[in-house]
Amino acid sequence: MTVQSQFAGVWCPSITPMDNDGKVDLNGLSQHLKRLTEANIDVILLMGSIGEFASxxxxxxxxLIRGGPRDGVR
Incomplete structure (x- = not known):
């Protein structure tokens, strides 16, 4: 029996940029997500285990959820 994964493409957990005051840097996030999209990343994971989600x-x-998917990022 062959098992097929429901996951396909390139997945990337994203960092969460912060400013010098410790606040979320939405402009930095937008630039980062744009770079990932331009690199043909298929799925970008926000607030995963690589981010500071728990804090x-x-x-x-x-x-983050509302600010992340913009500027051409799908």
Missing amino acids: FTLEERLM
Whole structure:
């Protein structure tokens, strides 16, 4: 029996850029996501184990979710 994965393409966990005050840097995130998209990454994972997810407030998490998929990033 052959097992087929439901996962395909190149997946990349993303960092979460922060500014000097420790706040989420949405401009930096936008630039980073654009670079990943230009590198033909198929799936970008926000707030995964490589990010600082556990230390974010609910408001910051929502800001990342709403701010991440923009500027041509799908």
